[in-house]
Amino acid sequence: MSEQVPNKETIEKAHQLVAPYIHHTPVLTSSFLNDLCDAQIFFKCENLQKIGAFKARGGLNAILSLSEDQFENGVTTHSSGNHAQAIAFAAAKVGAKAYIVMPDNSPLVKIRAVEGYGGQITFCKNTPEERESTVQEIIGKTGATFIHPFNNYEVIAGQATAAKELIEDVDHELDMIFAPVGGGGLLSGTALTAHYFSPATKVYAGEPEGAADAVLSFRSDKIEKAPYVKTIADGLLTYLGDKTFPIIKQHVTDILTVSDEEIVQAMRFLWERMKLVVEPSGAVSLAAFIKNKDQFSGKKVGVILTGGNVDLGKLPF
Amino acid sequence: MSEQVPNKETIEKAHQLVAPYIHHTPVLTSSFLNDLCDAQIFFKCENLQKIGAFKARGGLNAILSLSEDQFENGVTTHSSGNHAQAIAFAAAKVGAKAYIVMPDNSPLVKIRAVEGYGGQITFCKNTPEERESTVQEIIGKTGATFIHPFNNYEVIAGQATAAKELIEDVDHELDMIFAPVGGGGLLSGTALTAHYFSPATKVYAGEPEGAADAVLSFRSDKIEKAPYVKTIADGLLTYLGDKTFPIIKQHVTDILTVSDEEIVQAMRFLWERMKLVVEPSGAVSLAAFIKNKDQFSGKKVGVILTGGNVDLGKLPF
Numbered sequence: 001m002s003e004q005v006p007n008k009e010t011i012e013k014a015h016q017l018v019a020p021y022i023h024h025t026p027v028l029t030s031s032f033l034n035d036l037c038d039a040q041i042f043f044k045c046e047n048l049q050k051i052g053a054f055k056a057r058g059g060l061n062a063i064l065s066l067s068e069d070q071f072e073n074g075v076t077t078h079s080s081g082n083h084a085q086a087i088a089f090a091a092a093k094v095g096a097k098a099y100i101v102m103p104d105n106s107p108l109v110k111i112r113a114v115e116g117y118g119g120q121i122t123f124c125k126n127t128p129e130e131r132e133s134t135v136q137e138i139i140g141k142t143g144a145t146f147i148h149p150f151n152n153y154e155v156i157a158g159q160a161t162a163a164k165e166l167i168e169d170v171d172h173e174l175d176m177i178f179a180p181v182g183g184g185g186l187l188s189g190t191a192l193t194a195h196y197f198s199p200a201t202k203v204y205a206g207e208p209e210g211a212a213d214a215v216l217s218f219r220s221d222k223i224e225k226a227p228y229v230k231t232i233a234d235g236l237l238t239y240l241g242d243k244t245f246p247i248i249k250q251h252v253t254d255i256l257t258v259s260d261e262e263i264v265q266a267m268r269f270l271w272e273r274m275k276l277v278v279e280p281s282g283a284v285s286l287a288a289f290i291k292n293k294d295q296f297s298g299k300k301v302g303v304i305l306t307g308g309n310v311d312l313g314k315l316p317f
Numbered sequence: 318m319s320e321q322v323p324n325k326e327t328i329e330k331a332h333q334l335v336a337p338y339i340h341h342t343p344v345l346t347s348s349f350l351n352d353l354c355d356a357q358i359f360f361k362c363e364n365l366q367k368i369g370a371f372k373a374r375g376g377l378n379a380i381l382s383l384s385e386d387q388f389e390n391g392v393t394t395h396s397s398g399n400h401a402q403a404i405a406f407a408a409a410k411v412g413a414k415a416y417i418v419m420p421d422n423s424p425l426v427k428i429r430a431v432e433g434y435g436g437q438i439t440f441c442k443n444t445p446e447e448r449e450s451t452v453q454e455i456i457g458k459t460g461a462t463f464i465h466p467f468n469n470y471e472v473i474a475g476q477a478t479a480a481k482e483l484i485e486d487v488d489h490e491l492d493m494i495f496a497p498v499g500g501g502g503l504l505s506g507t508a509l510t511a512h513y514f515s516p517a518t519k520v521y522a523g524e525p526e527g528a529a530d531a532v533l534s535f536r537s538d539k540i541e542k543a544p545y546v547k548t549i550a551d552g553l554l555t556y557l558g559d560k561t562f563p564i565i566k567q568h569v570t571d572i573l574t575v576s577d578e579e580i581v582q583a584m585r586f587l588w589e590r591m592k593l594v595v596e597p598s599g600a601v602s603l604a605a606f607i608k609n610k611d612q613f614s615g616k617k618v619g620v621i622l623t624g625g626n627v628d629l630g631k632l633p634f
Binding site: 023026028029031047048050052268271272273274275276277278308312313315317 | 340343345348365369585590591594595625629634
């Protein structure tokens with residue numbers, strides 16, 4: 001795996017590698033929202049991506065970047081969320097083996113999805129230590145390569161392709177792009193893409209108030225944990241990694257926090273007006289933009305909707 | 318208004334007229350569904366259309382086809398559903414006046430939407446006679462032109478543009494297109510588009526068992542009413558008109574009925590797997606395809622998802 005921060009060529013290559021396996025997701029607009037915010041907003045709909053989230057991009061690029069020997073031995077990761085599906089999906093697409101460690105209290109729907117892609121699941125207790133040691137056991141037995149959900153340059157380069165498509169598909173130069181931040185894989189990729197492909201485009205992050213580690217880290221200039229963790233945006237609970245943080249620090253303009261109420265309002269707008277199923281974490285970027293719309297008046301704004309994996313039986317409205 | 322069945326040139330002109338005001342909606346696919354049905358399915362996402370339904374197309378074409386004098390006097394219609402919004406939206410877009418007659422028990426959300434587009438609402442009791450006489454009063458006072466929701470050749474030509482985009486955007490020739498049928502505006506337009514632009518493409522309709530007038534009419538060769546009306550697909554309750562029925566009779570291959578349970582299953586698939594908010598009426602085409610998938614094995618199938626206007630507080634799952 002690369003120890004180099006992705007450059008322009010790395011991101012272009014990543015896009016060539018993953019393009020045959022992913023949806024080139026549409027960019028949608030809402031004149032209602034444009035009028036309301038006095039801006040032109042372009043939604044990159046990664047909720048409509050394979051596995052229902054942008055993470056398919058990073059998973060594919062990581063696996064397709066393996067050496068022949070590594071590929072032969074397969075890949076492994078631990079996750080109860082979209083990354084587990086992304087790795088299982090990506091491995092199945094390209095014919096690699098995927099060993100997925102999942103906490104034994106994972107939602108059945110997530111387990112079924114990983115099984116559906118042919119991922120080989122090993123269950124463990126839901127503690128960081130158990131997850132880690134179970135993965136190490138698998139690596140010992142199989143020689144599989146560990147794919148970190150975000151702190152991995154191939155994953156970052158893969159996630160960077162979402163913003164690349166957005167920039168290419170919008171006729172105008174975007175003034176700014178909003179992405180959510182959890183571990184920072186998508187955000188750092190988005191920031192690199194803007195830097196290389198559209199240098200005048202600023203990148204802003206949205207982060208839940210109840211998982212406000214990235215904004216703290218951004219201000220204090222070192223990786224911090226959140227003061228407390230309590231948010232509906234369950235895809236954004238992790239903190240930054242030593243690969244994602246420096247990229248974010250260098251290339252992101254600001255990180256804006258939003259409350260759960262603001263997240264649910266943005267989510268509801270997306271469902272009711274845009275007819276898009278978006279999960280809470282996937283609506284954080286829009287919530288951050290809307291909350292601060294006055295400072296973006298007249299601008300051309302890209303907003304990445306990151307995922308749509310939500311339990312219809314447990315809606316917040 | 319034209320008394321001629323739309324021809325190829327009429328549909329091309331309609332597309333030129335409406336294109337600046339509508340979304341060119343995306344065509345989406347699901348490999349999961351393709352595998353399940355052993356077919357290649359292409360969804361035309363008119364739930365993502367302006368006003369959340371294909372009816373924006375017909376409304377725009379009808380208003381944009383008026384003479385200068387007619388345009389000056391505005392348009393009127395009666396509807397409690399998507400057609401009211403379509404006419405109010407279309408009139409606002411092109412600067413015409415819209416007088417909308419709505420039953421006084423219309424859902425508040427629909428009333429607000431029409432008001433939001435600047436439509437002038439007149440309320441009446443919810444009987445066909447009251448609706449009709451109220452519209453006649455408005456015509457007497459204003460000289461406005463009545464736009465029928467489906468039994469109008471300009472409306473039909475406008476709705477035809479959805480299938481035209483679908484045919485143009487899919488690289489392969491489609492073997493068949495599925496559309497739902499209520500009054501038959503979309504279905505007759507779709508059938509004409511296939512006939513003129515892709516003659517090898519057959520057109521099938523989906524119809525709720527609980528509003529099975531079109532299938533009866535199709536078999537008996539005259540316009541029939543449904544034996545009973547009871548379905549969740551509340552956008553498909555009307556029966557065919559003397560303009561839509563002959564086109565359907567001539568150019569549609571078959572009409573396939575589906576139960577409410579099958580409609581809700583298709584709807585749930587679209588929400589959970591495709592991340593699309595689709596209303597029950599909008600999922601009828603998919604339900605009809607899935608129910609009969611064995612006879613379409615190996616085919617390239619277009620499916621029009623017609624609308625996404627649904628009350629999030631009243632979901633059937």
